[in-house]
Amino acid sequence: MEASTASAKKKTSLARAVFSGSLGNMLEWFDYGLYGYFATIISRDFFVSDDPIVGLLLSFLVFGTGFLVRPIGGILIGMYADKHGRIKALTLTILCMGVCTFCMGLLPTYSQVGIVAPILLTVLRLLQGLATGGEFGSSLTFIAEYGTPNNRAFLVSWQPFSVGCGLLLGSAAGLLVTTILPEAALYDWGWRVPFACGILIAVYGVHMRKNVPDSPEFLKMKERESKADEPHAPVKDLFLRYKKPIVTVVGLLVGSSATYYLLITYMPTYISEFMDTSLSSAFVVNTSVIAIYLLLCPVMGMLIDRIGRRKCLIVGCLGFLLLSYPVFSVLVQQTNAAVMIALLGILIVFQTILAVAIAVVSAEVFPTKLRNSGVGFSYNLAAAIFGGLAPLAATALIAATGDQLSITYLILGAILITFLTSIFLLKGFYSKER
Known part of the structure; x- marks a missing residue:
């Protein structure tokens, strides 16, 4: 009976840790999703241009600026988390993200304050980028360190699941306000309401994270350090001794980041x-x-634990390389929502495989003492270059070529890099794949 009670408590503690670790990602992607979904409205409110495509490009340029500082946030907050704990870092990042999301819903427009409006928007995006850079690496590291080699991919799968929850929440909020509000009200004030609600997630997240202990693996590492009395310099060690893991994670994320945002x-x-x-x-x-x-995230997590990280990555890449162009060729001719959902759903299967497999690989190729710094920097560097700028690049490419299918050229080029990284660089880490 006591053993059964202890097992139940352990499962509850694990579930609580995974949930609290994932909550910040939900807020992060709730905001990122809202910005992408309302990009057309934001471009008209904050940027003045006779050409709507130019306004849209400017809007996505500001969207991308938040990604440019993410590697800095990944390093600074990652270093803090590797020294002082994952939970302390996670509490700091979710609070910062929540306040910035809330403030974005209150910003004045260009017609009200002129050039100050896009400047304030950019400043908030930069602050969000710093916080997000720390949040993603800390969250992924925290959850991964609660797992074992046999269940880690399944546990980590709830991290991209939480990202999807944030995007789903943002998309649902966008669907709600666009459905119930007249167009004039939507463009005037309606789009602001979902942003302002972001503070509620942040407050709840701070409360949750204050009541969860740090990961067992991190606590054991700190205990060993205190006995050895060795100096700990995660950033210095990272760039001197772990160049290959950095290059590997970035290479894997080139394709996954671009396809995810697109x-x-x-x-x-x-x-x-x-x-x-x-x-x-x-x-x-x-x-x-x-x-x-x-729905696919936890399923793919179990599959990756069973089949292996590298094999699943190769399958995910091949799916994109073979099917991206055919899927979009049919998609651009459709007006039926159900058909569009089915077509994009084909590619989402391979996207989920890549997202979960890369997340667990990112945690496993770095040691505990600098895992947060390594994951934070590598993940956010790739997201900044290949993810955050993907919508801007796609819009510019379509505008320049007049070809709706030119988006697939970005997808194929990015996925090819991930494919080659999976075949060659990753082999050394998983020569005897689990």
């Missing part, structure tokens, strides 16, 4: 702007695709 965050804009479909229909498609992603 298939999920960018799709409402792509469908509504370049496929002559209403914004509300685009939200229906996007919300449904994210729901598919959520």
